[in-house]
Amino acid sequence: MDNREAHVADSQAETLRAATVSYAVRLGDDALVLGHRLSEWCSRGPFLEEDLALQNVALDYLGRARMYYSYAAELEGQGRTEDDFAYRRDARQFSNLLIHELPRGDFAFTMVRQLLVDVFNTLWLEQMQRSADQTLAGVAAKGIKETRYHLRRSHEWALRLGDGTPESQQRMQQAVADLWGYTHEMFEMDTLEQSLVAAGIAVDPRPLRAPWLQQVTSILTQATLSVPQDGWAVRGGRSGYHTENLGHLLMELQSVHRAYPGVSW
Amino acid sequence: MTASTVKTQRQPIVPLLPMPLLSTPEAAFAARQRQRDQSSHPELWNLLDAVKDPEVPVLSLWDLGVLCDVQQDAQAKVSVTLTPTYSGCPALETMQADVAAQLQQAGFEHYEIHIRLAPAWTTDALSPNGRRQLQAYGIAPPLQDSCALAAALTPEAGIECPHCHSDNTRRISEFGSTACKALFQCLDCAEPFDYFKQL
Ligand SMILES: [Zn+2]
Numbered sequence: 001m002d003n004r005e006a007h008v009a010d011s012q013a014e015t016l017r018a019a020t021v022s023y024a025v026r027l028g029d030d031a032l033v034l035g036h037r038l039s040e041w042c043s044r045g046p047f048l049e050e051d052l053a054l055q056n057v058a059l060d061y062l063g064r065a066r067m068y069y070s071y072a073a074e075l076e077g078q079g080r081t082e083d084d085f086a087y088r089r090d091a092r093q094f095s096n097l098l099i100h101e102l103p104r105g106d107f108a109f110t111m112v113r114q115l116l117v118d119v120f121n122t123l124w125l126e127q128m129q130r131s132a133d134q135t136l137a138g139v140a141a142k143g144i145k146e147t148r149y150h151l152r153r154s155h156e157w158a159l160r161l162g163d164g165t166p167e168s169q170q171r172m173q174q175a176v177a178d179l180w181g182y183t184h185e186m187f188e189m190d191t192l193e194q195s196l197v198a199a200g201i202a203v204d205p206r207p208l209r210a211p212w213l214q215q216v217t218s219i220l221t222q223a224t225l226s227v228p229q230d231g232w233a234v235r236g237g238r239s240g241y242h243t244e245n246l247g248h249l250l251m252e253l254q255s256v257h258r259a260y261p262g263v264s265w
Numbered sequence: 266m267t268a269s270t271v272k273t274q275r276q277p278i279v280p281l282l283p284m285p286l287l288s289t290p291e292a293a294f295a296a297r298q299r300q301r302d303q304s305s306h307p308e309l310w311n312l313l314d315a316v317k318d319p320e321v322p323v324l325s326l327w328d329l330g331v332l333c334d335v336q337q338d339a340q341a342k343v344s345v346t347l348t349p350t351y352s353g354c355p356a357l358e359t360m361q362a363d364v365a366a367q368l369q370q371a372g373f374e375h376y377e378i379h380i381r382l383a384p385a386w387t388t389d390a391l392s393p394n395g396r397r398q399l400q401a402y403g404i405a406p407p408l409q410d411s412c413a414l415a416a417a418l419t420p421e422a423g424i425e426c427p428h429c430h431s432d433n434t435r436r437i438s439e440f441g442s443t444a445c446k447a448l449f450q451c452l453d454c455a456e457p458f459d460y461f462k463q464l
Contacts, residue, residue, distance in 0.1 A: 035353075049448060053440030060444065063353025067382065138382030142352050145385060145464050146444075152418055153439060 016199055019192050020133060021076045022095070023202055025085060026238060027136075028068030029096035032086055033246070034117065035061030036253055037104050046107055053153060057114070060146045067139045087257035091240075091247045098237040099182035101246040108171035111157040112179055118151035119215045120186050123208045132200035155219055162223025173225050184233040187212075291409075293389035297330065309335045309343060316367050319359040320443055323398040326360060330390025333381055343368060343376040348386045350464070351444040388463050399461055403427050405449065407463040419447045424460045426451035436460075 038058035045051030069082035099117065104110050125147055128140035161168040187209040189197070196202035217227050236242070256263065301310050313332060318324040326332040326347065334346040345364050349357045361378050368376045388407040391399075396406040405424050421436045431453035439462070441448040446459040 049438035049440070052442065053438060056440040056444045059353035059355065060351060061353070063349070063351060067352060134383065138385070139352070141383055141385040142349070145387075146351060148418065149439060149462075 016195070016201075017075060019195050020136075020201060021072045022192055023196055024068045024072035024075065024136065026095040027139075028065045028072060028082075028085060029094045030100050031061045031068060032065035032253075033094070033096045033249065034100040035059070035065060036249060037100065037102075038110070040104050041110065054110075057150055057153075060143075060150070064139060064143055067135075071135045071139075083257070087254045091242050091250055093240060094242065094246060094250070095238050095240060096246075097182075097185050098234055098243055099179065099185065101237070101243060101249060102179070102182065103245055105175065105178075106171055108161055108168065109175040109178065111154055111161065112172060112175035114150065115154040115158050115219065116179060116183055116216060117186075118147060118154045119212055119219075120183075120208065121147045122151055123211055124203055124205060127203040127208075131202070136201065158219055158223045158225070162220070162225040169224065172223065176220065176225055177228050180228040180230075181232040181234050184230070185235045185237060188235065188238075190238060293387060294330075294392060297390060297392075300334070301327075304335065306335060306337050309337060312371055313345070313364060313367060316360070316363045319356045319363070320445075321399065321402065321404065323402045324395050326364070328392045328395030328398060330386060330388075330392070330395075331360065341373075341375060343373050344379065345376065346379045346381050348381050350386050354444065386464070388461065391461075400427050403458060404446065405458060405460040407461045419460065419462045424449050426454060426456065427458055428456050429454040434458075 035058045038054050038061065041051065041054040042058075043051065045054050065086070066082050069085040072085060073080045073082060099113065102109075102113070105113075122144065125140045125144040129137050129144060131137040131140065158172070162172045163169070164172075187205045189202075189205060193202050197204045213227075220227050234243075301307070304310060310327065310332075313335060314325050314327055316326050316332075318326065318329050318331070321329075329350070331347050331350060332345070333348050334344075336344045338344070345368075347357070347360060347364070357380070361380075364378055365376070389409075391407065399406045405427050408420075408424075419436060419439050422434060423432050424434050424436070425432045426434050426449075429451060431451055433452045434449050435452060437448040437450050437457070439447045441459050445461060445464070447462045448457060449460050450457045
């Protein structure tokens with residue numbers, strides 16, 4: 001290789017590295033924001049065991065967020081830490097999918113969201129285990145095992161509440177309707193993710209839509225719930241365009257760090 | 266037969282999930298034991314046997330399977346590799362601090378503690394001694410069932426009660442006091458107990 005070729009190769013590697021940093025931050029944002037929403041149920045669960053279960057799942061997501069952020073910080077190599085990503089960015093800099101930031105709603109809403117996300121995650125993490133990026137593959141290999149437990153629980157709740165009382169059935173059906181338009185974003189990707197898919201680092205989410213829909217339809221039908229028509233779709237999370245809810249969530253999540261920058265205990 | 270053998274196991278009805286083929290638990294632990302036996306620093310492994318899981322203090326990090334590797338280089342620097350149980354395991358930081366304290370106490374000044382994610386921790390890595398310790402502590406050890414479907418999920422009934430050894434038990438919640446445990450109740454002695462769930 002002459003100098004020019006070496007230079008081109010270097011700059012390609014650099015571009016890929018920067019894209020991987022952004023991707024890890026996206027995944028960290030997804031996990032942090034959803035984990036925070038689940039943690040809001042602490043002491044508000046319908047009964048003690050369920051309260052514990054929600055916090056167990058929240059903790060799995062928080063753990064993933066930490067692994068993704070720490071990896072992004074390491075790969076970026078500019079001295080930032082996981083805390084800088086979690087606590088020192090504004091809503092506009094967050095890149096989570098919108099479905100994760102919607103308020104926790106009632107218990108039906110929370111469980112339907114978990115179901116839709118859990119089915120997606122089983123499919124997506126299964127493939128991410130084979131990422132060319134060893135760290136992202138490692139996080140996925142841990143996550144897939146936890147997610148199978150998450151899905152079993154959200155699946156059971158869907159059956160119990162969907163095929164439950166008229167009120168629980170109605171609340172579940174409403175939650176499905178309210179959430180459906182936010183699911184499409186899970187199966188989209190921008191040019192940044194395309195470049196990572198080409199490099200074998202990211203998973204192309206588009207082909208996951210068919211098996212996702214098949215599994216979700218099967219569970220909802222079993223739960224006597226109907227599957228909505230694809231009518232509307234909201235998107236923008238990956239580019240930092242959020243619903244008003246994320247700002248409120250971050251205000252709480254970041255309040256201590258904002259009031260006392262750099263505080264530790 | 267191990268203490269955790271389940272006689273009335275039911276197949277969970279979640280046909281949706283593709284499962285990877287799993288190696289047998291015996292093989293998983295045997296591989297760890299071999300690595301330890303072949304180490305040129307058995308004294309370091311022995312030293313770290315004193316470091317316990319902060320949440321289940323009868324289990325050493327070795328017995329739990331969290332301690333992956335211990336090395337010492339030519340400059341006498343010790344490298345310890347740990348792996349987290351669950352992604353969000355809050356005990357991991359305490360474990361790191363406890364390993365550091367144990368090394369310092371034994372006079373090691375230069376050491377590094379690494380966290381390794383892959384291969385992911387599995388309950389198959391538990392030592393036979395660790396399984397016995399769990400049982401004696403009142404926590405039912407994870408099933409050792411190579412049936413791929415049963416492997417990742419917790420049965421609704423039939424986990425042997427660590428108190429009276431009845432298998433007339435029922436699952437109360439798959440998510441217990443910590444991520445690694447499910448909550449059961451014994452229908453014979455009426456005691457609730459934790460089950461260390463398979464992962
Ligand atoms: Zn009993």
